[in-house]
Structures are given as C-alpha cells and as structure tokens.
Amino acid sequence: MIRVLVADDEPLIRAGIRTVLESAGDIEVVAEAGSGVGVVEQVRSLRVDVAVLDIRMPGQDGLGTLAALRRTGSDVKVLMLTSFGAEPNVVRALADGALGFVLKNCTPDELIRAVRAAHDGDAYLSPAVTKMVLGLVDPVAGHRRTRAADQLAALSARETDVLRLVAQGLSNADIGRSLHMSEPTIKTYVSRILAKLGCANRVQVALLARDAGLT
Known part of the structure; x- marks a missing residue:
C-alpha cells in the first residue's frame, strides 16, 4: 500500500x-x-x-x-x-x-x-x-535555441513526436491516444527521452522543446 x-x-x-x-x-x-x-x-x-x-x-x-x-x-x-x-x-x-x-x-x-x-x-x-x-519562462535567445536543437537531434523521429506532445502538456494517456500507442509504451518513450536529454522531469524536457522551437 x-x-x-x-x-x-x-x-x-x-x-x-x-x-x-x-x-x-x-x-x-x-x-x-x-x-x-x-x-x-x-x-x-x-x-x-x-x-x-x-x-x-x-x-x-x-x-x-x-x-x-x-x-x-x-x-x-x-x-x-x-x-x-x-x-x-x-x-x-x-x-x-x-x-x-x-x-x-x-x-x-x-x-x-x-x-x-x-x-x-x-x-x-x-x-x-x-x-x-x-508561460512563466521568457523566450530564449538564439544561441540557446541552437544548443537545444542540437540536443534534440539525438532523438529518433518517434521520440520527437512524443516530446512535442509532452511539451504541449498532454498526459501519457492522451499522447498514447494521439499516436495510437499504449500508455505503457508512451511511458517507456518518455523515460528514454529523459535519459537521452539528461532531464529530470517532464517540465525540463518541455522547456528544452520550447527552447528548440519545437512548440
């Protein structure tokens, strides 16, 4: 319990x-x-x-x-x-x-x-x-955008799709419905994205996606 x-x-x-x-x-x-x-x-x-x-x-x-x-x-x-x-x-x-x-x-x-x-x-x-x-984060400067884009280059196309929806604030269940995948599979993708990008949580990856102009 x-x-x-x-x-x-x-x-x-x-x-x-x-x-x-x-x-x-x-x-x-x-x-x-x-x-x-x-x-x-x-x-x-x-x-x-x-x-x-x-x-x-x-x-x-x-x-x-x-x-x-x-x-x-x-x-x-x-x-x-x-x-x-x-x-x-x-x-x-x-x-x-x-x-x-x-x-x-x-x-x-x-x-x-x-x-x-x-x-x-x-x-x-x-x-x-x-x-x-x-919305609380100010727009980033150009050099930060370039650096963030370089980090996201390590992701596969499907991981990028998942990241884009995470950055929009969708839950794992909502992302799964949008991409026609199971919630456990999306959870695995999110964990993999966090590891690849060196982020601790969904907020950090969402901010990184924003920095890169993904959202």
Missing part, C-alpha cells in the same frame, strides 16, 4: 481526497493535517510515502512544509496541490524538490495517477500546470 498524508486547511477537501485515493485500492491515507504544522513529525512517525500538500494553508503553507521536510533530510515524495490556475510558486516548489503539481479541479483518475507517479519517483504535472510553467 502507498501510505499518504493529506494536508489541506479545508476539511471537505481532505475528505474528498481521502475518498478518491482510497478508492484506488493500493493507496491508504494514514494522516490528515489542516496546515503544515506537525507534518514533518507525522511523516516520520507514520512512515508516509507520499505527502499531498496544499500550497496555500494558514500557519505553515505547503512551500514552508516542503522546505521543512527537506531540511530534516526526509525522503518522502511530495505532491503539491492548488486550486489556483496561475500559481506563481509552481517553479519554486519544483525547484525545492516537489515531484508533482496538480490542480484541485483535476479528475479523480488524475489525482490517483499523480500519487502513484510520485511514489515511483516520477514527476507528474497536470497538463494545465505544464502549460503554465512554460
């Missing part, structure tokens, strides 16, 4: 997240919190695998909690949650070690996929968040 902690200041939201996650069968919500206060201790004592943190909470918000977890050396996987469509702290959260970022209006299936991905050590961003991150 994937052991999850949910921190959100709205009890109804926490209850909804618990219901969705525990319907998956392989996920158990072992703790809840109304703010980030005390989360570090709960994560340690309850052996939490994935912490789902609302980015905006009273007392100690998700960003402060993420920083506190990292200061203590915790290796818990962190998935950030927000109801905001234009959250300026997305980049900061990812830089501080969050593995994923989902919107509160995501589908139940997406939330479950995000928790499973985080548990496996894979980055997961809602498509809308990927597009938002790309």
